[in-house]
Amino acid sequence: MDAQRRGPGRSRFAAVGTTLRRHAFGIVALGVVAGGAAVRAYRGLDPRSVGTEPVPTAPERPFQSERELLAGRPVRELFGHACGSCHTLSAARVKGVAGPDLDGRRLRSDYVERMILNGSVSGAMPARMLEGEDARRVARYVARASRPGAG
DSSP states (O other), X not given: OXXXXXXXXOOHHHHHHHHHHHTHHHHHXXXXXXXXXXXXXXXXXXXXXXXXXXXXXXXXXXXXXXXXXXXXXXXXHHHHHHTTTTOOBGGGTBOOSSSOOOTTOOXXXXXXXXXXXXXXXXXXXXXXXSOHHHHHHHHHHHHHHTSTTOO
């Protein structure tokens, strides 16, 4: 660029600034498109296929539910996972912080199972922490392990 085209008293940098301001929208748009292509390439997608591929769907069952993960586990492990953060039970080697200490109590399995299924009246213990056979197994375990001298 020569001095005549820049105009009197304008430096080379001022001319560049004017050019950048004039084309700012195009530069920003180009940056957005290039950034999108980079992200797509990083994710392993072809940047030329913008808007042509279907939206990926989640796999049929990417994760198992917590109940599925716990099903069939040893009863002590099942109790520890589902109940141990709240209840203390020495036989299960857990020390809870919120619920009643179950050691040394004479609990019947039908009572424990009702508590597991229905929760507490106050709502402090949620209902259906365990269900079905898992609830029955844990109820029998708690009734047996919580008895005085059982630990």
